[in-house]
Amino acid sequence: MTSTTIAIDVGGTKISALLIQDGAVIERRKVDSVIHSNLHGLAECLYQLCSGWVEQADHLAIACTGQVQREVVGFLSAKQQLPLQQQLRQLFKLPLTIINDAAAAAFAEFVTLKRKGFFSNKTESLVYITVSTGVGGGIMQNGQLVQSDDGFCAHLGHVTVPHDGEPVRCHCGRDNCVEALASGTAIAKRASLLLGRPVSTAEVFVLRDHEPALEKLLDEAATALTSLIANAKAWTGCQYVVVGGSVGVSALFHLVQQKLSKLPPIYQVTLLKPDDGSDADAWGVYWYSQCEQELADLQH
Incomplete structure (x- = not known):
């Protein structure tokens, strides 16, 4: 069965996204980061970046700069918190894995x-x-x-x-x-x-x-x-x-x-x-999400 994941690296300077199908990159996209210019529009920015991908995907994997907590991300340099996880689930309607980019x-x-x-x-x-x-x-x-x-x-x-x-x-x-x-x-x-x-x-x-x-x-x-x-x-x-x-x-x-x-x-x-x-963060969260899903399958 084909598995398709959207893997996104959210950095302070750039945001890059990979569409990965069965371990191979199908397409990649990149835009300037909005963390310091429009932080509250970050989730919408990610959704727009992945236009046309969401319908194909089974999972969303995010590597994000900052303090990634259970339901919020603290952006230390911007000194603000964002309920990014909830926003992404509402927009993408996909299972979500999110960890710090480093x-x-x-x-x-x-x-x-x-x-x-x-x-x-x-x-x-x-x-x-x-x-x-x-x-x-x-x-x-x-x-x-x-x-x-x-x-x-x-x-x-x-x-x-x-x-x-x-x-x-x-x-x-x-x-x-x-x-x-x-x-x-x-x-x-x-x-x-x-x-x-x-x-x-x-x-x-x-x-x-x-x-x-x-x-x-x-x-x-x-x-x-x-x-x-x-x-x-x-x-x-x-x-x-x-x-x-x-x-x-x-x-x-x-x-x-x-x-x-x-x-x-x-x-x-x-x-x-x-x-x-430059794709290390995206590949890392992709591989991490694969391990996470395998563990969940074993527990069920």
Whole structure:
């Protein structure tokens, strides 16, 4: 019997959707995100994006940025909550699976690495860190995705790390969170203040060779991420850490790799770039929904 799933990745910058039939992508679509421009129209935006797909689908799988709780999603950067689950059920009229986007990416990378035979012991633990607009995370511990009822779980960008100089306030309300030091948003904001003019994250990487202040800023960002990875190793005992996101896979990756290699042996991990590319979140929630449905079938 044919199975068709709509898998959607809802990010702060873009929203992408895949129509997946029996494990193969039939069609894909993408639009700019409305989270910061029209948050309350998000569900309708997703429904319009999937026009013509809904009638074919058996299931809706959503990987969404933010604090994904049982019936609401808290969008931390927008400081608002939305009853997104109820809105999606009313519009799509399909069974729904929804998890955090970085958690979905963690699940995708775990599935991919497991298929490649990376896990040869029973712990099967992996930490995923995405560095783009913000800093997110997902944790696979002993083959299971780590989650919590309040949705504030494995939000690794909101772990504080040592930082020299003036404290940097994060939008969550604490100082010196990794997101406030190493996200693309933070890098661009801090660089713009240093140079006295607006610059993008991409420009920072281009200008750093001629601007010592920017070189120091990126070094601080890499140090923050390295501290986070060392902490993650201490929490989980993970062997693999995957660093993704547009900023995470940039030159910052190599800076982190260099710093990580200088840590004591107990903190060493294998640092990897994502295998599943820009579709990791959508594939992750798709595979997660498949496992969820298989478990439900067994229970019945």
